[in-house]
Amino acid sequence: MTAELLVEKRAGEQSIVLEKRAVLLAPSTVAGPKESRGPLAGSFDRCYDDLVLKEKSFERAECHMLEEVCYLAIGKAGLVPNQIDYYLGGDLLNQIISASFCARKLAIPFFGLYGACSTLAESLCLAGMMIEGGFARNILVAVSSHNCSAERQYRYPTEYGFQRPGYAQWTITGAGAAVIGVSGDGPRLESLTPGKVVDADIKDPYDMGSAMAPAAADTIYTHLNDLQRDPSYYDLIITGDLGGVGKKLNEAILERNGVRIAANYTDCGLLIYYPQQQVDAGASGCACSALGFFGYYYPLMLKKEIRRILLVATGALHSPTTFLQGESIPAIAHAVSLEI
């Protein structure tokens, strides 16, 4: 086989065009108390009014939500767990414990992924490739985040009183899952652009929007360039959790590179909460793109009100240790194009 044949599905520098039907099915979401009082409250499958979910710790609660949402998605797809070939997913915690502990219960072959808040898009990219390669029929992708477990790991204990800066973002309590199958009614994964790690030399761990915006801009730019598309090709371009600051910065960087996306661009981080819920620049966390896309935009796609979406989930790849050691925050973004 020649080299050209091996890479026939690649487009441009980084992108992949999927030719078979990898269909996104059975998107399911569960949300915590604060999210359930937000504008999208009606679009989640299950809402909890308790942060601990009667479990013994925040970490257990996060795992509980993730297990719950996995069973929901598998059930909605009309399957049972042993019909799922692979489970791809992750979360924000050290050693991605929520995902691994959830996989322990599901007993499905599991790939644990860490891309911080970009984990959903990372999972979708890999699931798309696995379906395209003919390695699987049904793949479960699931992500979760919990405000308190993330807060106590990355920042301060939950009862510590301090003023959050205006550009800080609020980690979502929630989980989202979906099944990627080979047939069914739902949007098809059309092309993928896995992103590069970009570092914009931001050192403030609260300023994640600014740290992630260059990565999002890079991935969007590369995606459009690779596939020779105009932003208007998409009905909507959605970033995961850039928040108010990062969204503006992303638009500005792309505009300086000659790409105007403002007309059909939105950010899930601005969707989940009302402004008066004291979340400053918006929402963040693995579940942010999941709740925003699965909860709100997926039903619109099914109704064919939106036909083409570019989902770009962004993640900040720092740790509390690297921040204390004075390192800047590297960021990544992966793009998934969906069509119905």
Next chain:
Amino acid sequence: MGSYFTAFLIGGLICVIGQLLFDLTPFTPGHILSGFTVAGGILGGIGVYDSLIQFAGAGALLPISSFGNALAKGAMSEAARSGILGVLTGMFELTSTGITATILFGFFMAVVFKPRG
């Protein structure tokens, strides 16, 4: 020792200094509060902080700078009484109430309460 008015005024002003440092410098609360303690220790060393407590009462007693002052004063007065080793033995003489209370109440709260998020 102090009046309600001076306690309010001086206490409020010390907090304003803290707020300015919070908002205008890139330091974390941990840095800034440690700085307050260091400043209190130095002001205590040159004898200024005690007169501030005389003037403002709780307004100077409650800000965390007073902790630095009390440590310095304990070390200094014990050193004056019993020589240079007094710096070590007298260090927590005046602050032991605060430290003990913090440890005890912190511990009991942890036994009674759960984090609410």
Next chain:
Amino acid sequence: MSAEKFKEGKGVLIDQNWFQSWHKLKQPRPPLVKNILVAFFAGGIVCLLGQFILNIYISLGVPVEQAGNPTVATVIFLAALLTGFGVFDNIARLAGAGLAVPVTGFANSVTSMAIEFRREGLVLGTGSKMFALAGSIIVFGVVTAFVVGLISALI
């Protein structure tokens, strides 16, 4: 446009100078005037309450120069209790330095760590993590007092 880019060729080009100045310009800033006023009144009220407690102890017959200790302990208790009930963080989010600079902030940082890590056990959680935030205050206070005490003992 400056030549300093994140990378050459592939992907978007980001001019570092432009990026830094845009970032500085568009970053939301704290509402300084409001924060200062709130910190002044919150800190003032905490100290006013402290003065009230101080006067009670003095009227109970505690010698004036020793009345500070039980006052501080009482304020620490109140702050620890509010932390336990989960309301301290909500008040402090508004009050900022007004609650962080008085000993209330010290008590909150210790109690919040103690409560947060209770689930890792009383010994290895609460016991060992308790001073993870407030420890630096004690360390730097002691180092300063050591230097100050040494100087005063030598002159």
